[in-house]
Amino acid sequence: MLHSFYEFWTAAVGNTPLEWVAVLTGFACVWLAARESLWNFPVAIFSCALYIVVYYGAGLYSDSLLQIMFILLSLYGWYEWLYGGRSKTELPVSRTRRWEWVACAVFIVTFTTGFGYYLEHHTDATLPHWDSFTTAGSLAAQFLLMRKRLENWWLWIVVDLLYVPILWYKQLYPTSGLYALYLGLAVYGYLEWRKSMKKEQAADSSAVAQHSPTV
Template identity: 75%
Template structure:
């Protein structure tokens, strides 16, 4: 009994120092994104590079490859937040356009079915379709985040709810806990960005001469 408790505690504390560094930098980048800080992108790039190794070791191959996408989107988002607005100005928070919703939903469905089938029949991946769905959802959410679309946080909420039990099942207890924190941060980010979107959409009050 004591031995089992010891094994659980050491696993819950993080399987490796690499996992803990990935967890801490992952928390930092999501917190910075919720605060609309441009520094979320360089921190995210470092975190994703570490998670490539963490997920690969856990046989979550789709999520491992997803980190490469995140790194590329991190570079793209860094530029977009600085110069992606009108006349190369900084982006402001806006609502997701209808065509973007259609593209994101269809993309998530196609990736989940297609890549899930591949993982199931050609690899030893654990939970291939759930793995593919969380990967596709993360890709869609990350694209919307790089464009500062408010609803990116709604997709993150769904993805994080699914990630928590998957990562726990794979004995990545520290990372599972991180995604539980991500869930809270996603709700916080949605509230903060909704306030920012309202401010950006409101007319600038005229000042007296």
């Protein structure tokens, strides 16, 4: 009994200090993204670098690989947020285009099926298809986030709902708790971005009205 309690306590407080640093910086980067702060990108890059080690050690190879992709996407997203708007201006919040939804759906299905099969038959990965699905969903959500599409938060909510039990099952308790907090941040981010988008649309409408010729 004491041995079981010790094992649970050790996992609950974090398998290594590295996991706790990754947890704290991971929470910070999502909060900064919800606030539309450019600082979310350098913090995300640092956190993802730590999670490469954490996930690999837990046998979640797809999620470990995902962190490398996140680092590359964060570098691109950093540039897009700064210069992706009209005339190389700051990128505004906007709605997801139809072709983007189709592309994300095709990618998620293809990646989950293909990479899940590879992990199941060629590695000792645990939960290979669930691992692949959350990886694909996270990449799709990150793609929409770096384009500042409002609906990226919808995908993050779905992914976070799955990550909480998966990470708990893998005894990554601090990280499982982090993803539970991400759920709240994703809802907050959606509300904040929607508010920001409405403000920008109102400002654009006002500017058009001011420059319209009067009869």
